[in-house]
Amino acid sequence: MAQETGYIESIAGPVVKCGGLPSVRMYEVVRVGKEKLIGEVIEVSEDICTVQCYEETSGLAPGEPVITTGDTLSVELGPGLIGSIYDGIQRPLPDLRDLSGDFITRGLTVEGLDKTKKWKFHPTVKVGDKVIPGDIIGEVPETGIITSKIMIPLGIEGEIVEIAKGEHTVIETICKVKDSHDDIHEVTMMQKTPVRVGRPFKERVHLNTPLITGQRVIDTFMPQAKGGTGAIPGGFGTGKTVTLHQFAKWADAQVVVYVGCGERGNEMTEALEEWPHLKDPKSGRPLMERTVLIANTSNMPVAAREASIYVAVTIAEYFRDQGYDVALMADSTSRWAEALREISGRLGQLPSEEGYPAYLGSRLAQFYERGGRVKALGSDDRLGSITLCGAVSPPGGDFSEPVTQATLRIVKVFWALDKDLAARRFFPAINTLTSYSLYHKTLEAWHKEHLGPDWPDLVREAMAILQKDQELREIVQLVGPDALPESERAILEAARMIKEDFLTQSALHEIDTFCPIGKTYRMLRIIINFARKMMKAVQMGVSVRRILEFSVLDNIARMKIAPWDSYDKTMDTIEKKMEREFQSLSSEIEHPEITAPS
Ligand SMILES: Nc1ncnc2c1ncn2[C@@H]1O[C@H](COP(=O)(O)OP(=O)(O)OP(=O)(O)O)[C@@H](O)[C@H]1O
Ligand SMILES: [Mg+2]
Structure with a gap:
């Protein structure tokens, strides 16, 4: 043009x-x-x-x-994305710095992908094969974890007449396709895609697999699905950034796209300094080998912040289309909404609630709609997903403000951070009673098959104990703990165990920072079994104080630091010890059947 x-x-x-x-x-x-x-x-x-x-x-x-x-406004997609650190419009930050020093000068054009680097291309099709858009024609081992799949771009369909192999840059022709009019189309490893509209796919599919985050409170009480949408709202300093960083580090997505959107520069710096040293627990490879970072911090121009979200999600879609499970974290969508508000104000548009434009809700929805699990274009039935998780920073921690409310109407998982919990240094400060996930039912079959058929019951029982605990605490505040019968004291004790021994999890602890889902299951099973046995014993006349003498309680308090690869042994020992200690009560009561497994 x-x-x-x-x-x-x-x-x-x-x-x-x-x-x-x-x-x-x-x-x-x-x-x-x-x-x-x-x-x-x-x-x-x-x-x-x-x-x-x-x-x-x-x-x-x-x-x-x-x-x-x-x-x-488009992004360049192809080998070289992984491990990159971009600004809000896909300019590689290290290149910008090399060109202009620490203070980025204006008007610089730096392209998203390196056009000189050669990548090893392994074709997976041969001359004579028929291809349609989305078909994979070859692979490039991009990092130790991610193999980039090269796809036929939109608008090209026909027969392969030439296919390269060996080392090529992303702009060299690696394949020629002859269409039905005998016209020849050249294909490179790079695609350019506009960011404002989603990349096309065949169809959406059911979400039936959890995105395991390694954070017990989330994986248990408000699980995320691969392809799901979630938001984490919380006031100042309640743990939004730490939680999203935890997702980026540990969630079992294959590719992670992390957008620092309008947050403080030093938070991004922390990530940039820390992440390259972290290792993926599954592959043992550096985590950056599956990560793309987009940094548009609070000191960078506001309009680029508005664009950064779309740039990020388009990159995520590209990996989804290759058949990967992608997780995208945005910190924070409130700063993004503020960028919308500022621009809309400058345009003289009629402001709606708190000065945000009337289209705030629809823009948020358009962003979250780009999440999902889909069948990608192409002749095979390749599935890929994008899970979207956005932090929301309501001023004063007030969840009734427009961005939180608009987000609530869209997302399916809501992890509400609680300033009182954070003030008590109870981390993650996620309020189990006000947070929710709408994916419990859809993920139930997966949980039963991969963890145990009792998983839904364990979760329900734990939740019931926490709810009852909340009610009892209100009574205790009025009348003091002595007024409670033993059976209710047992509930308080069970809730204390759930909270202290299970829900608190330090992001800073070498082992507890991540909890394999199998370990989460066994920890929950131990605590709920303990609670069941304790309540039964109390019914038989044993005092709660007597049960609190059990030495297995120390083991339970320490089970969260059992190593990732050998926790089963620790859990077996605890279960046996628990059995023995409850058995020892049988001489003190007349109904020995309480020791029978529940
Ligand atoms: N899971 C956790 N484990 C240990 N510490 C945590 C955890 N979550 C939060 N913290 C503590 O809380 C502090 C504040 O967390 P964070 O920076 O994530 O808050 P935020 O909600 O992003 O704040 P802001 O509104 O300023 O962006 C952290 O520096 C850390 O000390
Ligand atoms: Mg933060």
């Missing part, structure tokens, strides 16, 4: 109005001013178009030139 040169008419923060561009299109990328700042057209009228500028606009003056590019 031909380039046009127009001029700046007016500037208000990141919003620039331009004239003299009669054929400019919506969402086209333009270069603004003498410094050629990168911008995107977000409103078009007959003779004026409005551009949101992805770079700082100070110093820009009316009359300076504006040049159209003919492209919409």
Whole structure:
């Protein structure tokens, strides 16, 4: 498409109005001013178009030139994405720094993928094979964990007439396809995809597998599904970032895309410094070998923050289409919504609740709709998923504000952080009573098959104990603990065990930072069995105080630090000891059947 040169008419923060561009299109990328700042057209009228500028606009003056590019805001997809650290519009941050030093100068064009690096391409098709869009034609071992699958892009269909192998850059032709009109189409390892619309797929499929996060409270009480959507709202310092970092480090997704969206720069720095040293518990390889980071921190331009979410989700879709399970974490969607609010304010749009634009809810929904588990394009039935998890930072921790409320209406899992728990250093500070997951039922078959048929009962019983504990605490506050009968004291004790020995989990502990799901199951089973036996014994007249003398309680308190690979042994020992100690009560009571397994 031909380039046009127009001029700046007016500037208000990141919003620039331009004239003299009669054929400019919506969402086209333009270069603004003498410094050629990168911008995107977000409103078009007959003779004026409005551009949101992805770079700082100070110093820009009316009359300076504006040049159209003919492209919409797109990302480059192909080998080289994994391990990259990008800004909000897919410019690699290390390259920007190399070009301009620590303070990034404006107007720099740096492409998302390295065009000089050669990748080893292994074809999986041969000359004569028929292909349609989405078909995989070869593989590139990108990192020790991820093999990049090269797919036929949209619009190309026909017979392979040439296929390369060996080392190639992402822009060299590796395959030629002859279509039904005998026209030849060249395929490279790189695809360019617009970010504002989702990449196409065949169909959505049922979510039936959990995304194991390694965080016990989540995997047990509010599990996420692969392809599901979740939000983690919480006031200042309640643990949003730590929890999302925990997901990025430990969740059993194959590819992780992490967006630092409008948060403090030092949080991103921590991630950048820490993650390269962490190892994936399954493969033992560095975690960065499956991670793409997008950093658009609070000191970076606000419009690029708005775009960063779409850039991230488009990258996630590319890996989904290859058949991977991808997890995308965004910290925080509130800062993203603030960017929307700022731009909408500059555009003079009518503000809705708390100044947010009326389309806040629909924009949030459009983002979360890009999550899901799908059958990818292509002739095979390849499944891939994107799980979306967004932090929400309501001012003052007030969940009734518009961003939290709009998010609540969309997501299926809600991990509510509680400032009182955080103040008591009870971490993760997730309130089990106000948080929820709508995936319990859909994941039940998986849990029963992979953990044990008793899993749903254990979870329900634990939840019932926590609910009862809440009620009893209110009574205790009024009348004191002595007024409670022994049976209710047993419930308080069981709840204490669930909270202290099971739910608290330090992100900073070398072992407890991650809990394999099998270990979570065995820990829960031990605590619930203990609770059942304790309540039965109490019914038979044994005092709670007597049961609290059991030395197995020390073992239970320490079971969370049992090693990842040999926890079974620890759990077997605890179960046997528990059995013995309850057995020892039989001489003290007349009904020895209480020791029978429940
Ligand atoms: N799971 C956890 N294990 C141990 N410590 C935790 C955990 N979660 C949170 N913390 C503690 O709480 C502190 C604040 O957490 P975090 O930075 O994640 O809060 P936040 O909700 O992101 O805050 P902000 O609103 O400032 O972004 C952490 O520095 C850490 O000390
Ligand atoms: Mg944070």
